[in-house]
Amino acid sequence: MNILLLGYGKMGKIIGEIAESRGHAIVGKINIDNRADLEKLDPASIDVAIEFSQPDAAVENISWAISRGIPVVSGTTGWLNRKPEVEALTLEKNTAFFYASNYSIGVNIFFKVNQFLASLMQGQHEYKASIEEIHHTEKKDAPSGTAITLAEGILAELKEVKSWELNQGQTTAADVLPITSKRIDPAPGTHIIRYQSEIDDIEIIHTAHSRKGFALGAVLVAEWIIGRKGIFSMNEFLSF
Numbered sequence: 272m273n274i275l276l277l278g279y280g281k282m283g284k285i286i287g288e289i290a291e292s293r294g295h296a297i298v299g300k301i302n303i304d305n306r307a308d309l310e311k312l313d314p315a316s317i318d319v320a321i322e323f324s325q326p327d328a329a330v331e332n333i334s335w336a337i338s339r340g341i342p343v344v345s346g347t348t349g350w351l352n353r354k355p356e357v358e359a360l361t362l363e364k365n366t367a368f369f370y371a372s373n374y375s376i377g378v379n380i381f382f383k384v385n386q387f388l389a390s391l392m393q394g395q396h397e398y399k400a401s402i403e404e405i406h407h408t409e410k411k412d413a414p415s416g417t418a419i420t421l422a423e424g425i426l427a428e429l430k431e432v433k434s435w436e437l438n439q440g441q442t443t444a445a446d447v448l449p450i451t452s453k454r455i456d457p458a459p460g461t462h463i464i465r466y467q468s469e470i471d472d473i474e475i476i477h478t479a480h481s482r483k484g485f486a487l488g489a490v491l492v493a494e495w496i497i498g499r500k501g502i503f504s505m506n507e508f509l510s511f
């Protein structure tokens with residue numbers, strides 16, 4: 272499989288290594304300073320693009336590939352208000368777009384555990400729910416995309432909670448789910464869900480030990496998406 276890497280930073284580099292170890296070829300490594308190289312590539316020779324760049328570059332990168340009929344696997348966080356645009360372009364060009372805020376299998380199991388726990392907590396009004404996420408200091412967005420997905424899972428189950436907000440320690444209303452973002456090197460990604468009451472606390476934690484799980488997940492999805500058309504997420508990939 273010929274893979275174009277849109278974004279060749281911390282994630283792009285590990286994805287490239289894992290893809291090559293699985294027998295794939297990397298046909299382009301695109302960063303902010305060599306975007307002009309895109310025009311030297313033959314789109315017909317690219318099987319899939321894997322996009323891990325940065326929030327303000329994601330739509331341009333993804334649209335470049337989709338508009339040439341190249342399926343895209345995207346992991347960039349912090350741009351999802353524009354996801355409908357990308358999805359419409361995907362359908363118009365009859366290609367494929369896959370998005371996940373987190374490609375690690377462990378986190379996707381954690382998403383399910385989070386939603387199940389939230390369903391059990393529905394109606395237990397003495398508990399206050401909160402989320403904490405910890406990442407390295409180079410991270411550009413807050414809260415993390417994973418924390419937002421976790422918050423959406425909780426909001427779907429806890430009827431008394433109406434919205435989430437980025438919070439750095441202030442008291443929040445009972446119907447608001449606070450998300451605290453901490454930036455501590457070299458944390459690859461830790462997410463903690465807490466339900467706290469006067470009597471006890473319940474916590475579930477996912478800790479990534481490296482970026483390998485995110486990168487391997489993205490490569491496995493890139494292998495899976497070949498030949499598919501449409502809009503996909505980890506739910507389809509993992510058959511959850």
Ligand SMILES: NC(=O)C1=CN([C@@H]2O[C@H](COP(=O)(O)OP(=O)(O)OC[C@H]3O[C@@H](n4cnc5c(N)ncnc54)[C@H](OP(=O)(O)O)[C@@H]3O)[C@@H](O)[C@H]2O)C=CC1
Pocket residue numbers: 277278279280281282283301302303304306323324325326328332345346347348349371372373374375409485
């Ligand atoms: N979904 C998931 O599982 C995961 C998602 N992520 C997300 O992936 C994204 C990338 O993370 P990470 O690799 O750690 O970040 P890095 O900052 O290490 O890498 C981002 C890369 O994108 C490049 N870039 C910036 N602008 C453009 C542009 N216009 N076109 C092409 N490339 C560009 C940067 O280039 P330059 O260095 O020249 O500025 C940099 O090399 C983040 O949004 C992060 O949150 C991260 C891990 C897992």
Ligand SMILES: O=C(O)C1=N[C@H](C(=O)O)C[C@H](O)C1
Pocket residue numbers: 348372373406410411414415416417418459460461485
């Ligand atoms: O920027 C990162 O590093 C990560 N970003 C993703 C996110 O925002 O959730 C996934 C992972 O936690 C690492």
